[in-house]
Amino acid sequence: MDFILIQFLTGLSNASALFLIASGLTVIFGVTRIVNFAHGSFYMLGAYLTWTITRALWDWGGREPLLFVLAILFAALAVGALGALIEIVLLRRIYRAPELFQLLATFGVVLIIQDIALAVWGPEDLPLPRPPWLRRFVEIAGSRFPQYDLILILVGPAVLAALWFLFQRTRFGILVRAATQDREMVAALGVDQRILFTGVFFLGSALAGLGGAIVLPSQSAFLQMDLAIIAEAFVVVVVGGLGSVPGAFLASLLIAEVQAFGIVLVPKATLVLVFLVMAGVLIVRPYGLLGRPQAHARAATGTVEPVIRPAPAILGWAGAVALALAAAAPFFAGPYAVTVLVELAVFVLFAASLHLMMGPGGIVSFGHAAYFGLGAYGAALGLRFLAVPMEAGLVLAPLLAGLFGLVFGWFAVRLSGVYLAMLTLAFAQIVWAAAFQWVEFTGGDNGILGVWPSDWARGKAAYLWLAIVLCIGATLLLRRMIHAPFGYALRAARDSELRAEAIGLDAVRIRLGAFVIAALGAGLAGGVYAYGKGSVFPTYISIPKSIDALLMVLLGGVQTVSGPIVGALAYHTLFLTVLQAFAWWRLVLGLAIVLLVLAFPQGIAGFVRQRYERARGIEGA
Amino acid sequence: MLSIRHLDAFYGRAHILRDVTLEVARGEVLVLLGRNGAGKSTTMKAIMGLVRPAPGASVRFDGTEIAGRAPHEIARMGLGYVPEDRRIFTDLTVMENLEVGRQPARDGLEPWTPERLFAIFPNLARMRDRPGGRMSGGEQQMLTIARTLMGNPRLVLLDEPSEGLAPVIVQQMAEAIAAVKAAGLTIVLSEQNLHFARRVADRAAIIEKGIVRWTGTLAALDAEPDIKAQYLSV
Numbered sequence: 001m002d003f004i005l006i007q008f009l010t011g012l013s014n015a016s017a018l019f020l021i022a023s024g025l026t027v028i029f030g031v032t033r034i035v036n037f038a039h040g041s042f043y044m045l046g047a048y049l050t051w052t053i054t055r056a057l058w059d060w061g062g063r064e065p066l067l068f069v070l071a072i073l074f075a076a077l078a079v080g081a082l083g084a085l086i087e088i089v090l091l092r093r094i095y096r097a098p099e100l101f102q103l104l105a106t107f108g109v110v111l112i113i114q115d116i117a118l119a120v121w122g123p124e125d126l127p128l129p130r131p132p133w134l135r136r137f138v139e140i141a142g143s144r145f146p147q148y149d150l151i152l153i154l155v156g157p158a159v160l161a162a163l164w165f166l167f168q169r170t171r172f173g174i175l176v177r178a179a180t181q182d183r184e185m186v187a188a189l190g191v192d193q194r195i196l197f198t199g200v201f202f203l204g205s206a207l208a209g210l211g212g213a214i215v216l217p218s219q220s221a222f223l224q225m226d227l228a229i230i231a232e233a234f235v236v237v238v239v240g241g242l243g244s245v246p247g248a249f250l251a252s253l254l255i256a257e258v259q260a261f262g263i264v265l266v267p268k269a270t271l272v273l274v275f276l277v278m279a280g281v282l283i284v285r286p287y288g289l290l291g292r293p294q295a296h297a298r299a300a301t302g303t304v305e306p307v308i309r310p311a312p313a314i315l316g317w318a319g320a321v322a323l324a325l326a327a328a329a330p331f332f333a334g335p336y337a338v339t340v341l342v343e344l345a346v347f348v349l350f351a352a353s354l355h356l357m358m359g360p361g362g363i364v365s366f367g368h369a370a371y372f373g374l375g376a377y378g379a380a381l382g383l384r385f386l387a388v389p390m391e392a393g394l395v396l397a398p399l400l401a402g403l404f405g406l407v408f409g410w411f412a413v414r415l416s417g418v419y420l421a422m423l424t425l426a427f428a429q430i431v432w433a434a435a436f437q438w439v440e441f442t443g444g445d446n447g448i449l450g451v452w453p454s455d456w457a458r459g460k461a462a463y464l465w466l467a468i469v470l471c472i473g474a475t476l477l478l479r480r481m482i483h484a485p486f487g488y489a490l491r492a493a494r495d496s497e498l499r500a501e502a503i504g505l506d507a508v509r510i511r512l513g514a515f516v517i518a519a520l521g522a523g524l525a526g527g528v529y530a531y532g533k534g535s536v537f538p539t540y541i542s543i544p545k546s547i548d549a550l551l552m553v554l555l556g557g558v559q560t561v562s563g564p565i566v567g568a569l570a571y572h573t574l575f576l577t578v579l580q581a582f583a584w585w586r587l588v589l590g591l592a593i594v595l596l597v598l599a600f601p602q603g604i605a606g607f608v609r610q611r612y613e614r615a616r617g618i619e620g621a
Numbered sequence: 622m623l624s625i626r627h628l629d630a631f632y633g634r635a636h637i638l639r640d641v642t643l644e645v646a647r648g649e650v651l652v653l654l655g656r657n658g659a660g661k662s663t664t665m666k667a668i669m670g671l672v673r674p675a676p677g678a679s680v681r682f683d684g685t686e687i688a689g690r691a692p693h694e695i696a697r698m699g700l701g702y703v704p705e706d707r708r709i710f711t712d713l714t715v716m717e718n719l720e721v722g723r724q725p726a727r728d729g730l731e732p733w734t735p736e737r738l739f740a741i742f743p744n745l746a747r748m749r750d751r752p753g754g755r756m757s758g759g760e761q762q763m764l765t766i767a768r769t770l771m772g773n774p775r776l777v778l779l780d781e782p783s784e785g786l787a788p789v790i791v792q793q794m795a796e797a798i799a800a801v802k803a804a805g806l807t808i809v810l811s812e813q814n815l816h817f818a819r820r821v822a823d824r825a826a827i828i829e830k831g832i833v834r835w836t837g838t839l840a841a842l843d844a845e846p847d848i849k850a851q852y853l854s855v
Binding site: 171174175177178180181182184185186187188189190191192193 | 669671691692693696697702704708710711712713717718720721722723724768769772
């Protein structure tokens with residue numbers, strides 16, 4: 001009994017920080033319709049800044065609790081100000097851009113902040129020195145419970161009450177709620193939205209900063225805090241219902257309690273438990289506990305995606321020549337070039353599989369690396385536990401990815417837009433955590449080594465040819481599908497679900513089909529990659545890997561068939577040549593992403609189309 | 622008071638308004654008449670800045686050029702807008718909806734308060750704390766006008782205020798518009814219902830395919846059955 005009480009209290013205290021972060025995310029989303037990836041970075045900065053400010057204040061006035069509280073407040077305000085600054089400088093310019101670009105822009109901010117934090121605070125974890133009053137315990141039911149955690153339990157409800165007062169009883173709050181529903185009408189009534197949006201960003205970012213600040217005494221400040229918390233926050237927001245603060249509160253309690261008890265009952269599978277809870281909630285309530293179906297804030301503009309046409313013959317010939325050159329590479333190029341070519345083949349398939357979902361399917365996945373990683377781990381685990389040869393491993397790889405694609409896709413394809421993006425990212429993060437946590441099975445951070453091809457494929461040249469046959473073959477198959485009846489049905493379901501269903505197409509099933517096929521493709525790519533590298537690591541599943549895939553597709557253009565191929569080649573080459581030359585490559589990549597989105601808020605293809613139409617418009621006027 | 626010249630507007634490539642030119646005098650009620658899709662709503666949205674007027678357009682409000690300004694700036698200069706589809710904040714109560722519309726008082730006009738609005742829209746007084754989503758269409762229409770008046774506008778754009786309302790509510794609506802006019806406001810409303818227009822308006826402008834075809838008093842319009850038949854009959 002005592003144990004249950006203590007675990008329950010631990011859950012409550014963890015819920016507080018989780019609620020602070022999730023409520024900030026949900027408030028920002030509610031008004032601006034932006035899912036702020038950088039929210040986790042604000043949380044991280046909250047912890048780092050609290051560390052710095054607390055130490056400075058303690059050096060000056062002794063290790064007093066009051067100074068610590070003061071430091072927390074300063075840190076939260078500073079993070080809030082930074083959030084407001086980012087809103088003014090960056091996000092204000094892209095409110096009308098497609099959701100995907102907004103997510104990418106905020107991810108660019110994540111990368112920038114990561115490198116800045118590394119430069120300022122260094123790579124080591126920074127624990128806060130714990131004066132006696134931070135180490136105090138309280139006797140509860142015969143057990144010792146940290147006094148600080150007991151105080152944390154109160155923070156969540158206190159913030160909930162404060163937010164309730166703000167939103168129900170102040171003019172600012174009423175305007176925010178009105179803008180959540182209809183921004184344009186609020187503007188037509190004379191309210192300057194810019195101030196409202198900046199204010200909301202300040203509030204949401206400060207909440208994230210506060211969340212990071214209050215966990216500092218029990219954790220440390222460290223560089224991976226941002227992406228670790230953002231996936232958790234997405235889970236909470238999705239479970240609670242996008243845009244609902246009380247929903248975020250309930251969901252953070254639920255998730256934190258599941259974690260608190262899960263860590264004792266099934267220590268290696270906490271995240272699987274979280275996933276099951278999330279799945280259960282979404283089956284019963286697809287829009288979360290207190291969420292409602294998304295009213296599309298950005299009205300369907302009636303813009304039509306350009307028709308996907310087969311590439312012109314010249315492009316086909318160019319592709320064939322490039323392929324022949326690649327296949328002949330072992331005869332004239334060095335071993336490094338051949339290794340790079342294997343990677344290129346792999347990434348072409350990886351990008352093409354994501355493109356099938358994104359382009360013809362209109363399903364923007366933010367966690368496609370999950371299936372790539374599952375493929376790699378499928379091959380490696382098959383070798384480790386079943387001692388299967390490479391041939392079987394390469395069958396196992398897509399199958400494992402496809403199986404998970406079926407399960408995750410079942411939930412994901414019912415949703416759209418940001419909900420879908422958050423859910424796919426959360427799934428990917430769960431797979432990543434399983435690979436990372438479950439050391440006995442997956443080797444954890446050390447990965448699984450010695451995943452070598454069969455003897456006949458061990459030579460550099462042989463493996464390149466195998467990679468080309470499998471990856472380029474599968475890519476061509478994916479391209480073929482786009483022009484097959486399945487591809488037509490997929491595009492029909494994307495452009496008008498209602499009309500597609502009226503002519504007898506089951507839109508959800510078709511999208512699920514695309515999801516599974518994309519997972520199979522990514523899984524095969526992962527398998528080939530694993531044997532090519534000889535090892536697998538959790539980083540194959542990480543969020544940056546998913547973003548890589550998105551960037552490849554975007555670079556090439558979403559609504560072209562050869563786009564992902566060109567994009568993958570361009571991006572990977574760029575990565576190998578340019579980015580690796582910079583010590584601060586995250587900063588460079590992040591800035592590049594942000595500038596790209598600012599320069600082409602409608603996407604590169606949209607930009608070209610806009611220019612084209614403008615030229616035509618002048619002619620017609 | 623409101624002077625519109627050479628107003629063109631586009632939705633994407635579709636040319637919706639063509640060279641719309643209108644004059645609205647202080648204190649009058651001008652009705653825009655025309656069939657569905659003629660461009661009445663777009664004219665209002667273009668005045669409010671919700672649809673961007675094409676370059677070369679001039680919209681002057683009390684002598685100030687407002688074409689190309691942001692909607693909230695235009696609203697703050699004293700232009701009120703009541704959209705056709707009402708766009709009540711359904712999660713907010715009646716009082717909260719009014720609060721969203723509230724703007725500082727303006728010189729020369731008695732400021733609107735909830736109590737003063739409830740005198741014109743007595744139904745609203747009985748449901749101060751009811752969420753907008755749980756009101757009838759007629760009640761929502763009353764609320765949306767009251768909400769705009771809370772901004773103390775000098776001119777109100779009313780987009781089809783009688784649309785889809787029961788006859789008894791239409792009667793109340795006509796009285797409400799008369800009360801607003803009596804309070805010294807200038808009104809531009811759009812209508813398809815000529816009968817309703819005749820009861821509230823001083824002057825009419827007929828729009829068809831985005832072009833202003835005819836302007837004049839309602840009495841003059843009644844004297845020209847051909848115009849009515851050509852542009853208004855269904």
